[in-house]
């Protein structure tokens with residue numbers, strides 16, 4: 636029986652991650668032989684340990700805080716950075732290589748403009764996520780900031796609010812905040828700053844999981860969007876495996892299966908997907924497997 640692999644068309648890097656990795660690669664290329672000092676990224680450029688390791692081999696060292704940086708170049712990852720961290724880096728005179736995703740920059744700009752125009756600002760997202768912290772940092776001092784529906788509903792002394800969202804939020808969650816704000820304030824301005832990369836991956840993976848005998852979700856265990864994809868797929872297809880690399884693929888995972896579905900988080904490199912397919916071919920003992928892309 637022909638073995639078949641269905642791959643989600645959007646599997647792997649989103650636009651912003653692809654761009655950040657290209658910027659990091661280019662910076663590492665220019666930093667050959669230590670010219671211009673060390674190259675550092677403030678936090679891992681992406682949530683994929685294998686890709687971060689490759690960058691490290693090219694000379695990009697991950698640091699967790701601005702305090703650890705004293706010279707050379709610092710790459711700002713796609714989530715962006717807080718205004719205070721950026722100012723601190725500028726004060727140190729290091730070269731800033733900005734790989735902030737343009738969609739995140741837009742959300743930062745809208746938050747700043749709203750606060751300057753006299754709006755209290757609602758930021759829909761996880762307040763502990765670096766992207767949300769960076770968005771909030773662009774809100775002018777003294778302006779009220781709300782990050783939960785409870786805060787919105789309990790707000791006092793506020794007449795008008797503006798709403799922005801973390802780029803990976805769901806549309807339904809944004810709308811729940813909009814509804815709560817409409818009940819509470821006389822003026823509500825909304826910027827839909829959600830990027831469709833997350834929703835697209837989720838939609839495609841949902842469809843695939845229902846068609847496959849066994850479903851594979853490839854990507855870092857530390858990647859929130861990959862873990863979410865695995866949860867969604869598992870709810871539809873209990874035979875779902877979240878693995879980081881082909882090294883974890885075992886014969887029992889594919890035993891008796893003829894159709895394998897494959898999806899990958901927005902931070903999973905193409906070479907991980909390619910490696911997985913090669914290993915699958917070995918396990919299925921076939922020279923070629925039929926591969927189709929699913930949308």
Ligand code: SF4
Pocket residue numbers: 649650651652713736737738739802803830831832833901
């Ligand atoms: S998910 Fe969207 S906003 Fe986030 S890095 Fe990717 S393209 Fe940019």
